[in-house]
Amino acid sequence: MTGTATGRPSSGVGVLDKTSLLLGVLAGGPASLRTLSDVTGLSRATVHRLALALESIRLLTRDAQGRFLIGPRIGELADEAGRDRLLQGADAVLADLRVRTGASARLYRRQGDLRICVATAEGPGTGRQARSALGVALPMKAGAGAQALLAWEDPDELGRAMRGAGFGAVTLTNVRRQGWAQSLGAGELGFAAVAVPVRGAAGRVVAALVLDGPVTLLSRAPGRLHGGLLIDAAARLGAGLT
Known part of the structure; x- marks a missing residue:
């Protein structure tokens, strides 16, 4: 130049x-x-x-x-540019969550009607490696991760994405109010999960940070137990994107 x-x-x-x-x-x-x-x-x-x-x-x-x-395309391009930076910081954050909670810590990105596991740190003995391994795609119709990815979507997109979902508008309103989502047995009986959004440029939700494991480990109120910890971890991930 x-x-x-x-x-x-x-x-x-x-x-x-x-x-x-x-x-x-x-x-x-x-x-x-x-x-x-x-x-x-x-x-x-x-x-x-x-x-x-x-x-x-x-x-x-x-x-x-x-x-x-x-315009909005500038923010979208900034998010895209930040994808590699998100993954660069993910391993350390997920490993720390695994050590502090004993649960599995995962990072999901949305691709249309699916959420893709792009980083994971398996908790000892949680037994979900096959279902939630790196690269596995899960539907956006159930689970705490799906709720965290959808709760801040614009109304038109939200209405389309929620057709046939196992949760409704009231659930997502609570997610926005609390800052975290939780689910019990959504993907597998006896398992619980808590998830929070990871935000990139202009506050856009670019990923969901998720803890999952047996109910005996995470309790039947995993959001209350670990929501604050997860929000802090998501903030550390997002700090590298803005």
Whole structure:
């Protein structure tokens, strides 16, 4: 990347440089067409054309006053970029949870109607290795992990995802209020689980952190027993993504 006479970075591709100028202004908050033109030095016609194009691919959006602001696709791309960082920090956090609780600690990501186990630390003698091993896909219709991944979804997506689920809106309201989800026997009789969301850029839920094990180990109230511990661990994971 080269520089311009004004000291602004330049890629040598005009449309990219102009887009970079717009995004740089909007990083500070919403701005009108006039403000974008005044700050960047670009003509209103150029700003309008670029802003509409960026809006069409969700890199920009508008607020209630019609001002432009950073769009949702930016956050989604930031989440994607943070995926490797999430896994880099996962092993140590999961191992610590296993030692402190004796339960299995796992990290799940959502892929459509499935949740995929992307990291795991098996608790001694918990007996669920086959069901919840690394890479195993589980449905989003039951379990604490599914609830933690869905509870903060937008209403339209939530309604679609919950069709046929073994939990309802009241359950997810409680998850949002408590900050954790729990389940008893959702995947296997005699087992309990507690889960919390892991948040990435802009507070988006990017994964679920889950403890599971026999009810005799986690009790019939695993959320009360370990919810706070799990929330702190999820915060440590999320700190590396923002």
